[in-house]
Amino acid sequence: MSQHRFELPPVAPSASDWDWRMHARCRSMDTELFFPCEGEGQGARIRRERAAKNVCEPCSVRTECRNHALITGEQFGVWGGTTEKDRRHLRPPRRGRYRS
Numbered sequence: 001m002s003q004h005r006f007e008l009p010p011v012a013p014s015a016s017d018w019d020w021r022m023h024a025r026c027r028s029m030d031t032e033l034f035f036p037c038e039g040e041g042q043g044a045r046i047r048r049e050r051a052a053k054n055v056c057e058p059c060s061v062r063t064e065c066r067n068h069a070l071i072t073g074e075q076f077g078v079w080g081g082t083t084e085k086d087r088r089h090l091r092p093p094r095r096g097r098y099r100s
Contacts, residue, residue, distance in 0.1 A: 020064035026055055035077040049083050056081035066090075 021027065026034065034052045036045060056062050056078065066080025069087055076084060 020061040020068075023061045024065060025059035025061075026052075029055065031077075034079075049078055052078035053081050053083075 033048060033055065036048075040048070056065070059065070059081075062080045064080070066082050066087075068074070069077075069079030069082065070090060074084075074087070079087070082090065
């Protein structure tokens with residue numbers, strides 16, 4: 001019995017897939033607010049993440065940003081008002097591989 005492997009070729013995002021970034025509220029801000037730095041303590045991390053989420057809250061492209069992070073599996077930073085921990089809870093559970 002032969003096994004069939006189905007793979008989709010990687011698809012490069014089109015320019016329109018990235019248009020939302022042009023409207024992001026954080027576009028001209030320092031990225032340090034959105035990403036952890038080395039040696040950051042828990043209290044500092046919580047304060048930084050809270051401040052980043054406050055920037056994201058009124059952003060007009062918050063949903064697109066969050067969806068980007070979920071689809072691409074962003075492991076670090078605040079995206080669309082979500083932290084790494086938030087996104088782990090939003091992602092669907094991984095399924096085992098299909099075996100024939």
